[in-house]
Every structure is written in structure tokens, then in C-alpha cells.
Amino acid sequence: MQKIIRGGLCNRCGSCVGLSDGKIVFDNKEGRYLPQIIAEPDEPTMQLILKACSGKSFDFPAYREHIYGNDTAFHSYTGSYKSISIGFAPDTDIRLNAASGGIISAILIYLLEKTLIQGAVVLGMSKTNPWLTQPFIATTREQIMEASQSKYILSSVNEILPEIGAFDGRLAYVGLPGQVQSLRVLQKERHPWVQNIDYIFGPFYGNTLHFSSIKSFLRSYGEKDYHKIQKLYFRYGEWPGNMRVELNDGKVFQLKKFYANYLIPFHIVKNSLICTDLTNEFTDVSGGDAWAPVYEERGKGFSMVLARSSKGQQLVEAMTNEGWLSTTPLDLETSIAMHSHGYDLKKRGAFIRMKFMRLLGKPTPDYGYSITGFGFSRYLMEIVIDSLFVVLGTSFARRIVELLPPTFVGNLFEKSRDIWKKSTKNIKRQDL
Template sequence: MAETPNRTPVTPDAPFLSIGFTSHALCTRCGSCIGVCPFDAIGQTPDRYPDLRPDKCTACELCGEVCPGAKLSYGDMAEQVFGKRFLDEGFDGRVRATYVGYATDEGLRNGGAGGGVVTALLAHLLNSGAVDGCLVTRMNPEQPWLGESFIARSVEDLRASQGSRYQIIPHNAIWAEVRKLKGRYALAALPCQVHGFRLLQKADPELAERIPIMIGLFCGGSLEPWLVTELLEARGIRPDEIRDFQFRGGEWPGRMQAILRDGSARPLHYSNYKDGAYNYFTALYMPERCQTCVDGSSEFSDLSVSDAWTRNTSGEYKFKSHSRILVRTDRGEKLLQGAVEGGALHVTDVSGDASYRTHKMQTKRKGATAPLRVERWKKQGRRVPEYDRPAPDASFRERLSERVVTALLTMGRRRGFRYPLIAFLTSRWAIPLIRLRLWLKKRKYARRA
């Protein structure tokens, strides 16, 4: 690694830099390049892409080495994490055991998106002294329409991080703070951020050793930063009128709502999160790189957490306000066991229940549609991520579905299309559509029964 700045300024098209400087279409905006830079040579644009500071860049090449955007070898990563090379073990990846559970602390359980499991795991690590802080996210207190990363050093800090944030946040940029501090830290991360961290373990093992445990989050696709401000605009709310924004506020499964300065909650749509809102938004606000991501379950984390959406034959959720926990590594197993034995979590082993092995909506979005999109775009000559994982066999119907979804996502890049549509879909005029959706869902489960 170079110790002093280059005399010749580095330009953004230098081949050793992370891909975000030359292709926004391939940049995951995971923040890995920002966080790994030892010289603070990379900032962020307003849209959260990396921004080069040429006068500080030393051409150390670390940012390119930790970038998961342009190329990702699943075989290499599997060998690194599990000690065995393989390309594909299904959407959920390699799993030792599967559980559903919730935080035993009622405050944490009620404050979390899915039973407070991630917060309870992190709180256990803090309380047991295993880590000195947790790398998590929250909505910026000064600009509550934007998410940000921060280091939680207490359970009270963790409470501020509770709830999901379906917005692009370059979370791995927080590594830059870790580099300056002493201690050990736990990381809660999305799949692209998990990939960046595994690359960090090779590129800068000394820094990576400071983060001994990683909790992976399921992800169906992040959303562009301007989603929140457009939702507020559609409901006639100015950004300076809110003090917080909740992507899943209120009773489980939650709904998007603005918390106004007087403390009152203002719902921003009429359906709950699960029955429409997120599906609408991913169809209109999903970034291009998220559309080509094929990991929806954080396959290379120590353990992964998602909502437990599994329903019974009547269409009712088997476990409300619970999360599903997929244990992957020795460290993940030790963490879960310690949290349960320490009384932080209540869990049920569902490893033998086949209905918990997949997450159907995400399986379709990232396990089938995204690989087909990558394959088709590559044939068209478009820049796409390089994977060593082949696209699955697909029927004509599946290929047609991919084209329709892609067309909608492409139209969603245009404000003139997406804003009127989202204003309608989140208004009272869309209530009949919501009722129709719920009726069709009940009918489907009634037929199965």
C-alpha cells in the first residue's frame, strides 16, 4: 500500500478503482470503496455513488479489490466462507439449521420489523462484551428522509436502529470509522455489503479482523433515496415537517409512515407493508444494479435473518412478528446459541419444515428474474455483473415475466411516469385494488385447503 500521495493525480477512469466511478449501472452503492480507503479519498454524491477526491488518492487499489459490483465469484466466496467450493445451493444458500424466533425483551420485539431478532442478537453481543459496538443504520436525525450508518454502543443506541430501511445506504462506508477506533464490532448487512466485507477479509485482513461477526439481512432490492421525498410530496408533506420516517411503523407487518414534528404518525399508504406497498415501490424505485443482483439471502453471512412470512393452509401467518434465522457458520451458531441461553431470544427449530426453506417472492425476484435479466442484457451488449453462477432453466412464461417486470422498472426511472402512478397507488383511490388483492390471496389459500 502506498504511504504518500501520487504526484500524478488519479482520474476516475483509472482501472484499479471501484466500478462506481465509471459505471453507475454496476455500482451497488454498498460503500465498501469509501470505507476501505485509508486516506479519505472517496466521498459520496447526493445519489450516494462514490466520488473521487483526486488530491488524496494514493492509487493503493484497495477500493477496487473490495468492490463487488462488476464481478463476483460465488465459487471463491463459498470456498472462503465454508471451506468448500460450490456455485449454487438454492436461494437460501448453505444452511446448517433454520429457526423462527423473537426477542424476549418486549420493547425490542415491538420495536423491530420482525420480532426484534437482529436487535436482540446485537444487544446480546454488546451485553456479553463480545463486541464494543455494532455497525447498524438509522434515519438521519437532522435529515430524517435519509438513512445513515452509525456505531451503536449501547442497547439504547440499538433501539434507534430498529426497523427496516428500504433505501440505498452505503453502509460499509462505516469501516472508515472502525479503522480509527479501538475495539471489535458486529456488522448487520445486506447481501452486497456482505460481499464487500468478504472481499475486505482478503484485501485488508487487519481491518476485517476488527469485525468478527456478521449478521446478514434478506433483501428483495433496495430503493432509490428519492422514494421518501416523493412519497412525502404525494401526501402534501414537506421534508422539514417530519422528525422521523418509518418504513414499517405501527402494528406488524407495519406500513410506511412519517412522524411529524408534533409526534403524530401520518400513514403514507392504505395497505400494510406486505400487502402491496413494498411490491409497488420495488417495481418503480429499484436501482439498476439491484435488478441484476442474484443473492437475496446474504448467503455468505454468519447467519441470515428475514421475516417469517410462511402461512398456513388458511392463509394466516404461522408466526406473526417473528423472524426466520438461517445459521450458516460456526460463529453464527455460537452467536445464536449464546443469545438463546442468555435469555435474549426465544426460538423454534423449523429445520425439518420444508415451507421455511424458501422465500417465494424473493426466490422469484432474485433467484429467477434477475439471472434471466443478466443473461439477456449480456447478449444485448449491456454491461452487467460477471458471475460464475449460471442462469437457471426458464420457461417461456418466466422469460416473458422478466421482460414485463424489466419494462416497468425501466419506466420507473422517469419521474413523469412513476410519480403519478405512486401517488395513485398510495391514495384512497387504490383501496379497491388492495381489497381485490386481499380477496385473491384468500381465494388462493382457500383452494389449497
């Protein structure tokens, strides 16, 4: 297990902590956020922990066949799917409160109100340390709404596996790809704590950030003490929303989401760069942002929805028929083109990065598949990207950027990103 942690493979899904009966804890959630073994778990528990460690390995083809069978449509970028659509929750309270179109929150509320579940495993913000996230089981519409919106800092939903196991009733679960994959392993192993989970949902996943991003964001506004944070939002207000911090002295710092993206190269969790699952491929239904000018211009909130299992497809259909969701079918090609940047990062970049890591003698995850055959220009592009992450991730670079006004840096970042996207469009779209 130390090899996994030291080798940078831990994706912080939280399963090892949840399964360990208090013997493994996360040491410093405001710092490196890594599991720490305080007492050795017994041998069978350790074996299970290693098996459920999606940072180490997860067999994509085997689980695809196990969960969706061979007759479900599949693409190596999107994973298995029964349908792809653009959607949103017509309930404006849900939609405007959510990250994108409010699809995930609407599904959870629907399942609760139809008594198909009694609770939903979601990620909210901590009540005691409101600058940190906290997974919990929501049992009311209000609690689900409270937990909506994306959290872009490291979080570990599977820490609460014992609570999930002890819950009296049926559950839905929301998690990032690594968390979902680990849960799928536990379900296949028939672990008793996950037998009450009937539905698995999840957001798309480009990357996540270290907590240092929050400290740095505050310092850019001249605030040094993150303990003053009373409320922290990553997608506040109308889509695509804002990063917003409210302090206990009444101060509020707010920055457009696209501007706040400037934090990514400075604080990205390197492990997210070797995750090859953009669209949360092992869920019943997954949702991402509907990135396309036609939707972005309209605001309000639009999601891309992938229904993958029969159960997920039936749910999306029933909710659409009953007016809980508005969905418009989308073809595979358009859906891939809308996320070409993300697919390039995950289905090309990640495999190239893992190749570089192996050349340097570092361990890489075993996903049971690989995608190869990229041109020289794509390798060159990867070297530029990785070098930027290395340079900008240094404390010197982080300090420099904090001296500049966030709106200025954000604006500069957005413009540079647009130029970068346009100039690398051909390399990225080759053979998409």
C-alpha cells in the first residue's frame, strides 16, 4: 500500500479509510491529503483494500462486460451507453442551484420522492470546517440541494462506507470515477456494506485540485486565514457559475468559473492526469457540462447526460415523460466533439503520461486497456503541457501569481486557453 501512496497512484477515493475500521486515516486534508496507516489492518482486510484500490488497478473491459454486457453500445472514449442527450431539470430551483443542468440532483430527488430510495450518498461541505468537503447520506430534498454543485478540491466519498453499510434503507450513490470504480469492485465482491446501493451516478471528471488552491485564491485577495471561510462554492449562481468564498467577517470574494480555472495548472492533483475516465464510465447515469457555444450563450444550465445501464435508461425516460427532466437526444460524434478537449486529456494525454512515467521507472495504474498510436505532434504537445504543470506547480510560481489580481490572471488564462485550444485543435481532433 505504501508503494501505491508513494508512487502517486492514490486517487483519494477513501475506500481504504472506510474499510479499515479506523486503522487508516487521511492525515492532512488541508495539505497532501494522503492515507496514513496508524495500525496494520488484518490480512483479509488488507487484501480487500488492495483489491478495491482503483488507484492501483481497475479492469475496464472486464467490468464493462460484467455491468453492461456485450450488447450495449460502446465507444472507448464514452464507455458503454444506452443514450446520450442534452438535458436539464425544468424545476428552476434545482437547475439554478446546481453545477450544470441539475440532472444529478433532480434524479436523486425523484428517486427519494418516489420512495425508490430512502437516502443518497452525496458530497456536501463540512458543517464544522466549511472550507472542506464532507460526504454524507442525504434523506431529504433540502439536503440533496445543499450538496449539489461540483466540488473541485480533493474529496473522498468512500470514507463513509461503514455509514453506508449501517444505513437502514435503499440508497443511491454519487461519486467521481475512481470512487465509483472502487465501489463496483466491492459490489462484485458482494461486500455487505454496499448491498443496499441500487443506483450509481456521477459527474464527468477532468481534474481536481489540492486544498492549496483555496489558500492561494484567498491570498490573491489579501486574506491569509482560510479558517475564516463560512461558505465555499465552486459553481455559485447561473451556469457556468462562479467560485465564491464568504468569510465570517462579511467579506465575499467571487470569480467567474472560467476565470477561476487559472488555479488548475498551479494546483492540479497530478493523479487526475493519469485517470483515463472522463465521463464516469461505470455509473448508471453520468452527467457533465454541455460545453458548446449554443448552450453556453443561453446560460441557465445544460448537462450532457449519458444513460448507461437499462436501469439508468428507464429512469431518464420515466423522468422525461413525467416532466422531471428535459432531454434532447444527441449523436455520439457531436457528444465527443463537444468534449474533445477532455477526451484528449484523458484518452490520449493520460496514456502518454503513463508511458513517460514507466520510462522513468515509476508505477502506473493497470486499467486493463490502453490506447496507442498517437502522432509525434501529440507527444510534443504533451511534453509542453507536462512541463507547464511542473513549472507552474512550484511554490515560486504559485507565490508570483498570488501577487496579481485574480480577475486579471483569470482573464489572461481564459484568453491563453482559447488560443491554445484553437492552435492545438487539429492535433486534438485527429481521429476523434
